[in-house]
Amino acid sequence: MRAQTLITTLALSAVIVAGGAALAPVMAQSNIAGNTQAPWLSVHEVQLKVEAMGYRDLSELERDHDKYEIKAVDAQGRLVKIDVDPFTGDVLKTKVKRDKAGDTDTHQATWLTLHQAQVKVEASGYSQLVEIERERDGYEMEATDAQGQRVKIDVDPFSGDVINTKVLRSF
Structure with a gap:
């Protein structure tokens, strides 16, 4: 009886070990x-x-960290300030900053759009843009230059030319 119990226990242990070995690659792949x-x-x-959803003048x-702002x-x-899902492009949250209906700024009306400025900057060798901001006197962008350095660049709002570059510190 002892021998039979021992054999059964060993056989059951072998099945469990073999099953675990067979499932390990599947579980690893799943993980x-x-x-x-x-x-x-x-x-x-x-x-x-965002523009297809009706937003303009970005x-x-x-x-x-977990979204686009x-x-x-x-x-x-x-x-408005909108939070956008980085994987789908869906608007997660909208916050009204102010009503621009009464604002008129003819100077900025002749500027390149944010998208046009981005295309010009990328055509001049910059990539991986993570920030684009419309400032009082032009666009400011954070990107990677042709040498692979993270840089902050000032962009002429009428031509899209890079007028100033500052290498950002890497930590």
Whole structure:
């Protein structure tokens, strides 16, 4: 009886070990697949999605930790700050900053759009834009230059030319 119990225990142990060995690669693959996320949409893709939703005159676009933050004008003419999902481009939250219906600034009306300025900057060799902001006197962007350095650049609002570059510290 003891021998039979011992044999049964050993056989059961062997089945459990063999089953665990067979399931380990499947579980590992499942864990790997569960931990991967889709890549973030690019700044350009987010701009296109937001503009397709009716937002215009984007004045700031920043890649935050878990979302994009954008300042734009909504369909009612209000300046709004929107949080955008980085994977889908869906608007997560909208906050009205002020009503722009009465604002008129003819000087800035002749500027390139945020998108046009971005395209010009990328055509001149900059990539991986994570922030674009419309300032009083032009656009300010954070990007990677042709040498792979993170830089903050000032962009002429009429031509899209880079007028100043500052290398950012890397930690």
